[in-house]
Amino acid sequence: MKTDIQIAQEAKKEPILKIAEKLSLTEEDIEYYGKYKAKLQSSALAGRTKEGKLILVTAITPTPAGEGKTTTTIGLADGLSRIGKKVVVALREPSLGPVFGVKGGAAGGGYAQVVPMEDINLHFTGDFHAIGAANNLLAAMLDNHIFQGNELNIDIERIPWKRCVDMNDRQLRYIEDGFGGPKSGVPRKDGFDITVASEVMAVLCLATSLEDLKARLSRIVVAYNREGAPVTCGDLKAAGAMTALLKDAIKPNLVQTLEGTPALVHGGPFANIAHGCNSVVATKAALKLGDYVVTEAGFGADLGAEKFLDIKCRFAGLKPSAVVIVATVRALKMHGGLNKTELASENLEALEKGLPNLLRHVSNIKNVYGLPAVVAVNRFPTDTDAEIDLVIEKCKALGVNVKLSTVWAEGGKGGVALAEEVVRLCEEENHFRFCYDEKLPIKEKIYAVVTKVYGGKGVVYTPEAEAEIARLEALGFGKTPVCMAKTQYSFSDDAAKLGAPENFEVTVRSVKISAGAGFVVALTGNIMTMPGLPKRPAAENIDVDAEGNITGLF
Numbered sequence: 001m002k003t004d005i006q007i008a009q010e011a012k013k014e015p016i017l018k019i020a021e022k023l024s025l026t027e028e029d030i031e032y033y034g035k036y037k038a039k040l041q042s043s044a045l046a047g048r049t050k051e052g053k054l055i056l057v058t059a060i061t062p063t064p065a066g067e068g069k070t071t072t073t074i075g076l077a078d079g080l081s082r083i084g085k086k087v088v089v090a091l092r093e094p095s096l097g098p099v100f101g102v103k104g105g106a107a108g109g110g111y112a113q114v115v116p117m118e119d120i121n122l123h124f125t126g127d128f129h130a131i132g133a134a135n136n137l138l139a140a141m142l143d144n145h146i147f148q149g150n151e152l153n154i155d156i157e158r159i160p161w162k163r164c165v166d167m168n169d170r171q172l173r174y175i176e177d178g179f180g181g182p183k184s185g186v187p188r189k190d191g192f193d194i195t196v197a198s199e200v201m202a203v204l205c206l207a208t209s210l211e212d213l214k215a216r217l218s219r220i221v222v223a224y225n226r227e228g229a230p231v232t233c234g235d236l237k238a239a240g241a242m243t244a245l246l247k248d249a250i251k252p253n254l255v256q257t258l259e260g261t262p263a264l265v266h267g268g269p270f271a272n273i274a275h276g277c278n279s280v281v282a283t284k285a286a287l288k289l290g291d292y293v294v295t296e297a298g299f300g301a302d303l304g305a306e307k308f309l310d311i312k313c314r315f316a317g318l319k320p321s322a323v324v325i326v327a328t329v330r331a332l333k334m335h336g337g338l339n340k341t342e343l344a345s346e347n348l349e350a351l352e353k354g355l356p357n358l359l360r361h362v363s364n365i366k367n368v369y370g371l372p373a374v375v376a377v378n379r380f381p382t383d384t385d386a387e388i389d390l391v392i393e394k395c396k397a398l399g400v401n402v403k404l405s406t407v408w409a410e411g412g413k414g415g416v417a418l419a420e421e422v423v424r425l426c427e428e429e430n431h432f433r434f435c436y437d438e439k440l441p442i443k444e445k446i447y448a449v450v451t452k453v454y455g456g457k458g459v460v461y462t463p464e465a466e467a468e469i470a471r472l473e474a475l476g477f478g479k480t481p482v483c484m485a486k487t488q489y490s491f492s493d494d495a496a497k498l499g500a501p502e503n504f505e506v507t508v509r510s511v512k513i514s515a516g517a518g519f520v521v522a523l524t525g526n527i528m529t530m531p532g533l534p535k536r537p538a539a540e541n542i543d544v545d546a547e548g549n550i551t552g553l554f
Helices: 004-010 016-021 069-082 096-100 117-121 127-147 199-206 210-219 239-246 280-289 301-316 329-335 348-368 385-396 407-426 442-454 463-474
Strands: 030-032 038-040 053-059 087-091 112-115 163-165 175-177 188-190 192-194 221-224 230-232 253-257 262-265 292-296 322-327 373-378 401-405 458-461 482-485 505-514 519-524
Touching: 004 112, 004 117, 016 030, 016 038, 016 253, 038 253, 053 069, 053 301, 053 348, 053 407, 069 087, 069 112, 069 253, 069 292, 069 322, 069 373, 069 401, 069 407, 087 280, 112 117, 112 407, 127 163, 127 199, 127 221, 127 239, 199 210, 199 239, 199 301, 210 239, 262 280, 280 292, 280 301, 292 407, 301 348, 301 442, 301 482, 322 329, 322 348, 322 407, 329 348, 329 385, 348 373, 348 385, 348 442, 373 385, 373 407, 385 401, 401 407, 442 458, 442 463, 442 482, 442 505, 442 519, 458 463, 463 505
Parallel strands: 053 292, 053 322, 087 262, 087 292, 163 192, 322 373, 373 401, 458 505, 482 519
Antiparallel strands: 030 038, 112 253, 175 188, 221 230, 253 262, 505 519
């Protein structure tokens, strides 16, 4: 059996201009980054007024058995193309942290991939490096301001801004720096986030233009002064230089699927600690270039989809036409209590115990957000007809159809049935609404997410979180959406609670303002903004030969 990277390396790719021409773009509308990659110029959308149909692909709560959300997103786009639709797929860029950590590459899999796969999974067009440089420039200017006399009276004990690097490196979570004597800075406690958790990433992905990007960067709160007032990036006069570093990074990246479907791959905030969606500029560009746009949001629907709908759609004025919820029988049996080694045998009892996880996600999309949905089951050879029939029966009770997907093995051909159902759903009337009113107090918004989306009974706050919420509301930051930082492995804040747990409380241990992004982040459980590497990181399997051919990358 061929690996993903072998399939990608053997694929016959079209020159990127040919892909651009499928979207009625000319050579003047793109900026080449080699033969198979390009960035869209701002002129690419001039005069285009139409809006395509927006399709969100999300999933059940992830397990080690895998769900295949990105693969389904790509295969669905290829399926739509096969039935004659003008389609664009809009994805996030992979972070080097997971690529070299647990997950490996994140450009799809099998015969449903975006290419050039190695480039996309590694440095791509340099967007993440630019974001890291902008983040760290702000950190350097902040510390330089303190070193040079501290005119803004910054309290060095209240500096939430961290440096960042796009790598899993637990050693950098908490550090102390500025040592070496009077000429080497002011000693203070510091730390690093992974780049995809940086507010600069969130700002870039929510900005609608270069001007909006600069304005959002200016609003970032980097510290507090000794009177407790916020100190912003604008106060440090850093926004202009940061925008200069990001002027190319804000342009969406154009690539292709294995079947030549145009793909915009841009931005990449994590969904468990950030808002988990590709950029607004890429999504809006796709909607003007295609009749159907297929996009995804990270992890399960309680994380990525909730933030896509309550944050991204709210800010960008987007209205999805349909939602695809991806599941596998194998993963549902894990939610029902089976060990990963026991998934190959039919077990209807475990499947029935695990199905409430899928059904809660389906109910949320239909009943909380008012959107039409379809369940896409990635079928494995070990799945039995009886197991598939049980999934179909339970979903039908909620008024949702199930379509089998074989896009990993068959590419777009295995996504045609799903594509036809999605087209049908896109013509249905929907009643899209948010989970909460952003003008509600912070605690009421958090409560709405926990009770309506997670299925919990309430929220507990640490004294630190209580004090910070009161402080943020007093400073005028209360009327923004909330971005929940929570484990991806459970509806609750406890990763061990699989399935669809009930009667649980979520503990909010701290909150912080992301004023540039425009939301309040609520951190729950033991969620970390800087992941660590596993005992056997994926990096151990990655290599390159004398001719530059990469192996082991997924």
